[in-house]
Amino acid sequence: MSGSGPVWVAGFVTARAARGPPAFPTAGLRGIRQYPRPWAQGGRGAVIGDPAYGWGWEGVAMSVPKEIGHIVLNVTDVERSTRFYRDVVGFQVSRYRPDGTGAFLTCGVVHHNLALFKAPAGARPTEKGAIGLNHFAFKVESYRALQAAHSRLVEARAAIDHIVDHGMTRSVYFLDPDGIMMELFSDTYATEEEGLAYMKSTRGGAAPMDITAAEPPRAEIPQADFTRVG
Numbered sequence: 001m002s003g004s005g006p007v008w009v010a011g012f013v014t015a016r017a018a019r020g021p022p023a024f025p026t027a028g029l030r031g032i033r034q035y036p037r038p039w040a041q042g043g044r045g046a047v048i049g050d051p052a053y054g055w056g057w058e059g060v061a062m063s064v065p066k067e068i069g070h071i072v073l074n075v076t077d078v079e080r081s082t083r084f085y086r087d088v089v090g091f092q093v094s095r096y097r098p099d100g101t102g103a104f105l106t107c108g109v110v111h112h113n114l115a116l117f118k119a120p121a122g123a124r125p126t127e128k129g130a131i132g133l134n135h136f137a138f139k140v141e142s143y144r145a146l147q148a149a150h151s152r153l154v155e156a157r158a159a160i161d162h163i164v165d166h167g168m169t170r171s172v173y174f175l176d177p178d179g180i181m182m183e184l185f186s187d188t189y190a191t192e193e194e195g196l197a198y199m200k201s202t203r204g205g206a207a208p209m210d211i212t213a214a215e216p217p218r219a220e221i222p223q224a225d226f227t228r229v230g
Helices: 078-089 143-155 192-201
Strands: 007-009 031-035 045-049 071-075 092-096 102-106 114-118 136-139 159-165 169-175 181-187
Touching (some): 071 078, 078 143, 143 159
Parallel strands (some): 136 181
Antiparallel strands (some): 031 045, 092 102, 169 181
């Protein structure tokens, strides 16, 4: 940014303006420009200033989430839920809380993807469809792995809610020992780009599927512009 006029960035004042946020009708600002390209620090931002002093690229980067790290479930019985997610779903235990009120489990890649905490006395489970989290999904490596996971759920007498083909994924929805909805799924296509292309070109849907049968054929991958989402 050339010159020494006031510059306001995404609601934050820069070092060049020390008087606090201006009253826009009387501040003499004649324009707002938004810069959609990402900054090196991560995130995107907008520059607000007086064009009389020239426009440039200056601002405060907004951090953005990189990925979903983990989920935490309040459960009735920590040990019971740990056995279920370890022996049936397939997680590994990273560690327990020393007092036995919690367990941390991993898919084997990071320190933990799932934590199980002892619910307070008298806590009641939410009903299906209640406001809040609907369900959480964990990916398995293949359709065959999904079939194996389904077999373990059946052997453990877990409640299977529904099994569907979403087109870009094949999914098994089930309830854990506390009635919490979870999903195990396998990707239909080999790459994320192909899955995105399918999702962008269809209205979506969920066709009931026989998980014990051979893997359904994949729909033809439509052409799509991978540079745009939404």
